[in-house]
Amino acid sequence: MKTLLKIAWRNCVRNGLRTIIVISAIALGVWSSIFLMGFTGGFVLQRIDKMVALQIGDIQIHSPSFDYDSDISNTINNQKQVNNLLKNSPSIEVFSERFRTEAYAVTAHGQSGVKLLGVYPEKEKQVLGLSERMLDGTFLESNLSYPIIVGSKLAKDLHLKLNAKIQLNFTNINANQISKNFKVCGIFKAGDDAFDGYTVFTPMRVIEKLTNQHLIHEIIIKVSETNTPENVAIELNKIIKDNLVEDWKTRFPEVAYGLQMMDSTMYILMSIIVFALLFGIINTLMMSILERKREIGVLLAIGMSKSNIRRMIVLESIIYGIIGAPIGILLGFLTMQYFGAFGLDLSAFGEGMEAFGYDPIIYLSVAPKYYLIYAIYIISATIVGGLYPSRLATRLNPIEAIRSI
Amino acid sequence: MNWMLITLAWRNIWRNKRRAVITISSIIASLFFVLLLRQMQLWTYDFNTKNTISGYVGYIQITDSTFVDEEILDNSITAQQIPLAEIHKIKGVSGVFPRLQSGALVSTGIKSKFSGVIGIQPSIDNKALKLTKKISSGNLLNNNDAAVLITDKMAKYYQVKPGDSLVLIGQGYQGVTAAAIYPVKGIVNFPAGDMANMVYMPLKEAQLFYGAPERYTSFLINLDQSSDLQNVLTEVKKVVTNNTLTIRTWEDVLPGLKQGLELDSNSGKLIAAILYMIVGFGIFGTIVMLYNERAFEFGVLSAVGMSRRKIIISTIIELQFLTFIGVILGNIAAFPILYYYHKNPYQLTGETAQGMIDQGFEPLIGTGIYANVFINNSIIVLIISAVVSMYIVMKIFQLNPLTAMKQH
Numbered sequence: 001m002k003t004l005l006k007i008a009w010r011n012c013v014r015n016g017l018r019t020i021i022v023i024s025a026i027a028l029g030v031w032s033s034i035f036l037m038g039f040t041g042g043f044v045l046q047r048i049d050k051m052v053a054l055q056i057g058d059i060q061i062h063s064p065s066f067d068y069d070s071d072i073s074n075t076i077n078n079q080k081q082v083n084n085l086l087k088n089s090p091s092i093e094v095f096s097e098r099f100r101t102e103a104y105a106v107t108a109h110g111q112s113g114v115k116l117l118g119v120y121p122e123k124e125k126q127v128l129g130l131s132e133r134m135l136d137g138t139f140l141e142s143n144l145s146y147p148i149i150v151g152s153k154l155a156k157d158l159h160l161k162l163n164a165k166i167q168l169n170f171t172n173i174n175a176n177q178i179s180k181n182f183k184v185c186g187i188f189k190a191g192d193d194a195f196d197g198y199t200v201f202t203p204m205r206v207i208e209k210l211t212n213q214h215l216i217h218e219i220i221i222k223v224s225e226t227n228t229p230e231n232v233a234i235e236l237n238k239i240i241k242d243n244l245v246e247d248w249k250t251r252f253p254e255v256a257y258g259l260q261m262m263d264s265t266m267y268i269l270m271s272i273i274v275f276a277l278l279f280g281i282i283n284t285l286m287m288s289i290l291e292r293k294r295e296i297g298v299l300l301a302i303g304m305s306k307s308n309i310r311r312m313i314v315l316e317s318i319i320y321g322i323i324g325a326p327i328g329i330l331l332g333f334l335t336m337q338y339f340g341a342f343g344l345d346l347s348a349f350g351e352g353m354e355a356f357g358y359d360p361i362i363y364l365s366v367a368p369k370y371y372l373i374y375a376i377y378i379i380s381a382t383i384v385g386g387l388y389p390s391r392l393a394t395r396l397n398p399i400e401a402i403r404s405i
Numbered sequence: 406m407n408w409m410l411i412t413l414a415w416r417n418i419w420r421n422k423r424r425a426v427i428t429i430s431s432i433i434a435s436l437f438f439v440l441l442l443r444q445m446q447l448w449t450y451d452f453n454t455k456n457t458i459s460g461y462v463g464y465i466q467i468t469d470s471t472f473v474d475e476e477i478l479d480n481s482i483t484a485q486q487i488p489l490a491e492i493h494k495i496k497g498v499s500g501v502f503p504r505l506q507s508g509a510l511v512s513t514g515i516k517s518k519f520s521g522v523i524g525i526q527p528s529i530d531n532k533a534l535k536l537t538k539k540i541s542s543g544n545l546l547n548n549n550d551a552a553v554l555i556t557d558k559m560a561k562y563y564q565v566k567p568g569d570s571l572v573l574i575g576q577g578y579q580g581v582t583a584a585a586i587y588p589v590k591g592i593v594n595f596p597a598g599d600m601a602n603m604v605y606m607p608l609k610e611a612q613l614f615y616g617a618p619e620r621y622t623s624f625l626i627n628l629d630q631s632s633d634l635q636n637v638l639t640e641v642k643k644v645v646t647n648n649t650l651t652i653r654t655w656e657d658v659l660p661g662l663k664q665g666l667e668l669d670s671n672s673g674k675l676i677a678a679i680l681y682m683i684v685g686f687g688i689f690g691t692i693v694m695l696y697n698e699r700a701f702e703f704g705v706l707s708a709v710g711m712s713r714r715k716i717i718i719s720t721i722i723e724l725q726f727l728t729f730i731g732v733i734l735g736n737i738a739a740f741p742i743l744y745y746y747h748k749n750p751y752q753l754t755g756e757t758a759q760g761m762i763d764q765g766f767e768p769l770i771g772t773g774i775y776a777n778v779f780i781n782n783s784i785i786v787l788i789i790s791a792v793v794s795m796y797i798v799m800k801i802f803q804l805n806p807l808t809a810m811k812q813h
Contacts, residue, residue: 015697017693018690018693018694021686021689021690021693022686022690024686025682025683025686025687025690028682028683028686029679029682029683032675032678032679032682033679036672036675036676036679039672040672068561070562071515071516102517102518102519103519104510104517104518104519104574105519106576109475109477110475110476110477111477111507111508111519111575111576112508112519113508113510113518113519113520113602114519157476159475169510170517171512171515171516171517175514175515193661253756253759253760254756254759254760254762257756257757257759257760258760260756261757261760269676272438272676272680273679273680273683275434276431276434276435276438276680276683276684277683279427279430279431279434279435279687280431280683280686280687280690282427283424283427283428283431283687283690283691284690286423286424286427287424287690287691287694290421290423290424291694291697291698346668392423
């Protein structure tokens with residue numbers, strides 16, 4: 001085996017240019033596709049992280065029928081009991097109770113449908129990071145009788161500024177219309193038009209004054225650092241029977257779907273690249289065998305076994321992968337470290353991306369497992385790529401091969 | 406004489422059949438992937454922009470200049486301001502669609518929610534918005550109906566069916582309060598985008614409801630082909646002379662959509678570039694072998710007096726032939742699949758579909774058969790091959806016949 005490896009290595013070195021071509025193809029292919037993977041990964045993860053941190057929260061609780069009957073009377077069941085359970089749960093860092101209804105907003109400059117959320121500002125600030133995303137004003141820290149905070153998109157559509165008036169209309173529990181003028185005390189920007197154009201917050205005290213009731217439709221939970229939303233949701237579901245407890249992935253499968261799709265995109269991308277490289281590897285090996293026909297004929301004639309010749313050629317192929325893949329992966333890794341730390345500024349495309357909830361600066365990231373998977377992919381490809389040419393070599397007739405030029 | 410060089414090149418290709426086959430198949434495989442990817446991407450962009458813009462925003466939109474900044478009924482226009490007949494005459498215009506678009510609180514009494522209200526002209530819009538295909542229950546509107554169409558999504562929310570009534574309350578033209586009760590005449594299926602949260606009403610009824618008779622918020626111009634956009638825009642700008650009006654393309658109205666698509670498209674181009682780079686290396690490998698194999702022969706040819714120019718021409722012809730065969734076969738291999746999915750787009754289901762709907766796209770995947778994608782990518786491969794061939798040109802120029810012949 002050692003001798004075979006030596007022969008294989010010397011064969012690779014003998015025609016240096018050819019070996020360098022294959023190895024560069026592998027290294028550059030791997031490098032550039034890792035870059036692309038990091039780009040896709042960073043892009044998707046960043047968007048999801050942002051949505052969870054600013055819009056969704058780790059876990060949400062609703063009444064079981066809330067989704068198909070989001071009526072104002074469809075509140076959380078056994079509110080007090082749930083509140084106590086959550087307060088005493090060690091895996092929950094903080095939670096925020098919310099009133100939630102569809103409302104109709106009117107100003108002199110237009111009208112729009114909004115999701116009206118009544119919150120306890122102090123709690124809400126701890127659960128969602130929205131208070132750090134204020135363009136103007138404060139997160140409901142106001143002495144006004146009817147303060148409200150709105151998203152930047154809604155502010156733009158309805159020409160709202162700080163202290164501007166906005167009328168909200170919604171129906172109360174008896175199907176009577178409630179109409180009230182609110183004053184804008186803050187404008188936030190989560191960076192997602194669907195959220196910024198549609199969500200408004202007001203303190204719970206205001207809602208209680210308007211509805212004369214204490215209505216809680218939604219509870220948003222932030223789990224403590226050592227726990228994952230999935231585990232805490234399972235745990236809570238065991239003790240909270242008559243409400244629906246969902247972690248963000250269950251609640252918003254379409255958001256979590258981004259993660260899944262990213263995974264398949266990575267595999268598809270790697271497969272396409274590996275497949276293309278396979279052709280290059282086979283090509284090179286075939287050339288090298290055709291060139292060495294005589295030599296292989298001699299080896300066969302003096303009694304080298306066919307399986308050894310086969311091994312020798314597959315080894316050559318593996319050498320390409322063993323040198324090329326790590327170089328590509330190392331370059332990819334370094335690129336990831338650089339752009340992961342400093343980010344890749346894409347503000348030229350900024351507007352389009354922000355409309356879809358993406359940041360203009362992308363911090364590239366590739367899950368470490370992909371480096372390993374990619375390496376395995378490439379090495380396997382070199383083995384597979386070596387098989388066909390090696391069979392070709394052993395099918396040579398020694399006598400004819402020796403005579404051929 | 407030239408003919409001889411071509412014959413020589415052709416025969417040289419097949420001297421080493423295996424090499425030819427491998428090189429050609431690597432070109433076929435890469436081109437196949439790239440064509441599939443790009444045709445799919447471009448089809449998706451075209452399909453979704455067409456869906457989003459043709460009924461809702463229009464390829465070209467004419468509104469009052471104040472409406473751009475403030476989309477309210479007070480900034481509406483009248484039909485007299487628009488030279489409709491002349492716009493219709495412009496080549497490439499498939500239709501002009503007047504719209505009165507606003508919003509209202511839509512309520513069943515118990516449940517209320519704000520939603521967009523759009524006044525359409527059923528006689529032309531039923532076809533333009535493909536409502537005939539999208540209707541899932543009830544009937545389509547007529548021009549003079551005092552009834553509404555709602556979407557599946559809304560029907561589910563309000564739990565209403567055709568025949569039930571909805572109350573609409575909104576703000577009308579110049580501060581008028583708009584309120585009325587309308588029967589639901591039909592339910593249409595718009596799974597995604599802004600059209601999914603919209604009440605459709607005959608234009609006349611919408612004008613009545615909002616107290617804005619003979620007024621329109623916008624006129625949408627649709628095109629036969631999206632590639633005509635700039636030409637038609639120039640023509641429209643010539644005939645619409647009223648300077649209180651603003652003419653915008655969908656790219657101006659929805660800059661986010663345009664840039665989002667461009668960004669996605671760039672990732673496809675990047676993948677194509679990586680594949681082409683690998684193919685480039687593959688062809689380069691072939692060329693290096695080819696030279697090593699034939700250095701002796703080139704030496705002999707040169708020694709017996711064949712000019713280097715001719716040797717080079719013959720070799721380049723050979724390589725371009727080789728690439729060309731790969732390019733042609735790659736196109737032929739991809740075409741049937743592209744054509745099939747062009748005619749029968751694939752309907753996604755489950756979470757994948759939901760994910761797409763969530764992003765505002767319809768869960769359909771098809772492929773285009775855009776001629777320029779075939780042509781551009783084929784040319785790119787030929788250029789790559791030509792660039793890589795420079796190696797052998799250089800080598801032949803440097804060739805010393807004596808050493809070349811002795812080496813063997």
